[in-house]
Amino acid sequence: MTEPLLQTTVVGSYPQPDWLVNREMLSKVVPRTRLREIWRVPEAYLQQAQDDATLLAIRDMERAGIDIITDGEMRRESYSNHFATALEGVDQENPGYVTTRSGQKTPVPRVVGKLRRTRPVEVRDMQFLRANTDRPAKITLPGPFTMGQQVKDEFYKDAEAMCMDYAAAVNEEAHDLVRAGADVIQLDEPWLRNNPEEASRYAVKVINRALKGISVPTVVHLCFGYAAVVPGLSKPTGYTFLPQLADTIAQQISIESAQPKIDLGVLKDLAPKKVMLGVIDLNDPAIETPQKIAERIRAGLKYMSPEKLLPAPDCGMKYLPRATAFGKLKALAEGAAIVRKELS
Template identity: 75%
Template sequence: MPQHLLPTTVVGSYPQPDWLVDRAMLSKSVPRTRMREIWRPRHEHLEQAQDDATVVAIRDMERAGLDIVTDGEIRRESYSNRFATALEGIDTDKPAMIVSRSGHQTPVPRVVGKLRRTSPVELRDMQFLRRNTDRAAKITLPGPFTMGQQAKDEFYQDDEELAMAFADAVNAEALDLQNAGADVIQLDEPWVRNNPELAKRYAVKAINRALQGIAVPTVVHLCFGYAAVVPGSAKPAGYSFLAELDDTIAEQISIEAAQPKLDLGVLKDLSSKKIMLGVLDLGDPGIEPVAVVADRIRNGLKHVPPDRLVVAPDCGMKYMPRDIAFGKLKAMCDAAARVRSEIG
């Protein structure tokens, strides 16, 4: 792990090449069930193509100067669907249909039996990442609360019991990922903001169960929705479920702050945590100047001491053109180096 102040990382994803995925199809939704038609290579060539694209993503992150890299989530159709649909107890042949808040019908995983992780899902991903970089390596998992909210429960008939079943599966996976060399493990939990009243009942309990026994640094990531899907003008001014995360056993809380222009005064409620702060606006189609990104980092330092701040973009980098994503990351790493030099 990097020893210097203000280490840099990504939330998780990085752009997938056009030769690997149908990016026009990718831009239309954030799938909760499998969307295998998104992949361009034939099935017998897909794994090799995903491996090659993953190496490209890792090298881009290294060239940009990131201290903590990921595999870019290159093998995923979305942040959550690959893991959620790999569990026993999910009917992958007959997904449920729900009506989203926008009025669109959305296919979601249908829980028809006891959830059980029968084999690793991301283990090979982590092993491949570890073999292909000597930098600190992070891998992400969908959080148990979010997966429970994204599924149609036809078995447990109890929201909390469903979330805890997902938590057990995530925990088993996280332990394997730790053993495979993960330096950081992150849970993506955007739905605690969407349903804060339910989250207040059991989200912290589910997150803590998912992270039980994990000795490496852990992160819980929140966001307001991808910039490619939710414009900045539609994002709220603050998180409806944030202070509660101080009670999790996670070391870090990751928040999106640049695009929604978040008032960072809210960070006072997370006094026991390191903060992974989003300082790149992914709703901005250009590459922000280093000076602009440096000012966002300095703004974070008004509320969090430098030994508790990790520098990152907002989430959803996979939806950007690759050259813009790389340029933004380079500007972020240069900005972090500039501010690091100012604070000694």
């Protein structure tokens, strides 16, 4: 069956309800280690509450008209720590600390032994999503390169070797997620652009190891950071590590372009791939009109065919008010429909 043109999707996260998480606490940090105090629901009822929140996210995406949906990452404190802290080889009780570029000390996972996946981490999440929607369903995993940039390594002393073990763990999980019903697997790799020199040495290798043998479409997502964390005009207007991703085995590359207003000529560097193109500005509290979304999609179509473009938000939406996120997704679906009609 031929896929519709300009399939809309989300990057991953959707706003968690105020009754589920302390959103004021959430707004101050993207946690690398566990942050259990962020949950408002007692442990005994937390899974049930997360399931209910996931149903809300699924129904919002369906009502908005999104073609490929996720579970909204309702069970996660951040995009990466849910998986990264579940592996053997990480000291769960005693985190490490790194100093950020702004001089702030941040707790991070401390690697004290060989990294191994000893249990499923997101498989129940995928099973729940699959049981509650008949739409194509995507699930996201933190990429091996990014996880390797977010830890204190006290065991390997070799970043590439450590990332290869992260990749093996991700690959095991991804295969189980496909068996659980995933139609698309996405790796989140925002740190590729933070450390392009190290990325150039081995990022493609570890990404390919993480995606080895996966039978469904795969995506690599990179961005400049959440709009809530990197607001306004502080984002660069171009990627330092992008053409290299054409050499990965991922079928799709996800980039943001609405907020940073990047030169879409870079899409030519990704010619073999499909591109998830960010056409929703998550820094703008206003809900875009469908016409504005259509305009941004048309800009992307100057450089690639409609068969290869998937309109999406710039990044995860978890930091937005829920009503704003829903409105933006509805505009996304309606804007894509406008351009789809023009192409028919």
